[in-house]
Amino acid sequence: MLPQRTITIEEVKKHNKVGDLWIIIDCKVFDLSKFADLHPGGPNVLYAEGVAGREATDTFFGLHRHEVLLRPQYARLQIGIIEGEAETVKVPAPGSLSKVPYAEPSWLSEGYFTPYYSNNHRVFQKAIRKFFQEIVRPEAIRCEENGKRISQEVVDKMSDVEIIAMRLGPGKHLKGRTLMGGTVKPEEFDYFHELILNTELSRFGTRGFVDGMLNGAVIGLPPIWNYGSPELQATIVPEVLSGRKYLALAITEAFAGSDVSGLQTTAVKDGDHWIVTGTKKWITNGTFADYFTTGCKTENGLTVILIERGEGVSTTPIKTAYSSTAGTAYVTFDNVRVPVGNTLGKVGNGLSVILSNFNHERWMVTGCSVGAQRVIVEECLKWANQRIVFGKPLTSQAVIRNKLGKMITRIEACQNWLETVTHQMNNVRSVSRVSISSLISPILSLNGNLPNTCDHNR
Ligand code: HEM
Structure with a gap:
């Protein structure tokens, strides 16, 4: 200024x-x-x-x-x-922690101890928050309002510090990469680092943009590196992690949402190719995706196939309750020829491929939700202290204090449970996406009990 x-x-x-x-x-x-x-x-x-x-x-x-x-x-x-005066309400410095009670998890609050987070996690959290506030937040606010997708410029900046790769969690794909300017070594990056990333990216209060921030890759890429051929992996993984190509997970249909086994998109073999025909609905990042990790009905069950945008593939935006910056699409496959080499996993084994992917996704969504809930608590506490009614702040009213107390109880419970599960994920035998399947029960319960902080009446 x-x-x-x-x-x-x-x-x-x-x-x-x-x-x-x-x-x-x-x-x-x-x-x-x-x-x-x-x-x-x-x-x-x-x-x-x-x-x-x-x-x-x-x-x-x-x-x-x-x-x-x-x-x-x-x-x-x-x-x-x-003249002679100075402002008293200051804008927090980028990367700084909120001073509002419960706006931060206890491990970031003064006077609390943690069994899970190291000093490196703290340094990482600070660097991530600063990066998001300075580089991503202004873009998030712009895109949330104008409905446009994230710009290539911001995607490039995110891939410079390997945000896209880190969002896929710990593993061999991080080898040789400089994470967050060297803040954390690839072999030391664990699920708590990833949890920090997920909670921080949802602090903007821009729900559509958070999905538009290449969430399609986070859920669409694991089937490729867990089940794709080496050739397919060698091409697709670097393109997607560097932000040069975009990927979407195309499972849901108008006919089958949660009922994955009811999919109607069909893939029929024709020599070395699949011929894919059908439609997909609510596909996040679909309007701008270059590739679709697609659930198809085949002769002997379900099969997951990677489809590249090209002849016969068309996408149209779907109007949703949140911003169209998420790129939510209706996707049509009209006799699309796809090389058989793009099959992910065994033919007929698609349900396992799809379900194996869901664990990491559920855990990721919970982290994002907890981050967003912290902001809601922060905003409510600030406003309830600031807003004067009946001659006193809202917080003087017992009914308001009761609501705030309920919100805080739920988010603290969720955060603690999430950290316990994350600790288990760090300690299961290997850190591959498939191995966390052993934690399906706690992850499912955690996700299913995700508290809706805004719903005071529950
Ligand atoms: C720089 C000066 C001001 C700006 C930029 C401004 C801007 C705004 C905006 C954007 C809103 C929409 C609600 C929101 O986003 O919070 C609003 C609402 C309102 N403003 Fe202002 N305002 C200013 C000064 C004032 C002052 C001095 C008063 C009081 C006398 C006032 C009284 C109101 C009222 C009564 C509302 C409606 C609130 C409601 O619907 O609950 N504004 N203002």
Whole structure:
């Protein structure tokens, strides 16, 4: 921001009428002359006595979140600061921890101890949060609003520090990579590092963008490296981990969602090729995916086949409850010829391939949810302290404290359970995706009991 001119309180007082309106919020002077008619709360409140030409900090913070003043279109209304004063409400530095109670997990809170996280996890968490806040968050807010997919520029920056590879968890695919600028060695990267990544990326409050942040690769790539041929792996894995090509998992259909065994997309052998025909629905990242890890019905059961975008493949966006930045698509395969070499696993064994993938996904989703829930708790606590009703903050009302207490109890329980499961994942014999299948029961229960923090009535 440019250096601000200093203004006296006496000077501000002179600008208190229609067409000439200044107010002071936290020592900053805003010129609202043109904005007044556009103000979402209406112009009249701004011309009220004690607001127009006055210090209106308490009034403002009783009605708005601080973030309102940080939005570019409002930040530019600031014309100066009051002489001799300094702002008291500060924007947290990128990478810093929140001071709001329960906004951070206990391992990041002062005075708490942890059996799970090392100093390296702490350094990693700090670096990830800073990277996300500085590089990804502005893009997340932009894309969430305009519905466009993540830009190649941000994807490139993410792959420079190996975010895409790390989102696939620990394993041999990390070998030789410089993770987060060398913050963590590939052989030391564990499921707690990955959990940190998942909780941090959901702190933006941009649900559609989090899925649009190449979630398709996170769920679509494991079947390729667990079941694809060496040739297929050698081509696809580097392309996807470097962010040069995009991948989507194409299982769900209008006819079969959770009922995977009811899929109707068919693949019929024709010499060295499969001929694939059918449709897929709700395919995350599908509008911009180059490859589709696709569940197909074959003669003797289900088979998973990797299909490249090309002749006979078409995708159209589906309007969803969240932003179209996620690239949710309706995918049509119309007599698509796919080399038999693109088969993932044994023909007819597709259900095992699909189900083996779900464990890691469920665990990943739980981590993302916990990260988002922390932000909800933070926002609710901040607002309940800030908002004055009946002459006192909302937190003075027992019913509000009760709601907050319930939310916090649920998220703490979920976080602790999640960390216990993550510890087990780190300790099962190998760190391959298939090995965590032995933890299916706790992962399923954890995911199924995922607390919905916003639902106060449960
Ligand atoms: C720089 C000055 C201001 C800006 C940029 C601003 C902006 C906004 C915005 C964006 C909203 C929509 C709700 C939200 O996003 O939080 C809003 C609502 C509102 N604002 Fe302001 N505002 C300003 C100053 C004020 C002041 C000084 C008052 C009080 C006198 C005021 C009273 C209201 C009211 C009553 C609402 C409606 C709140 C509701 O629906 O619950 N605003 N304002």
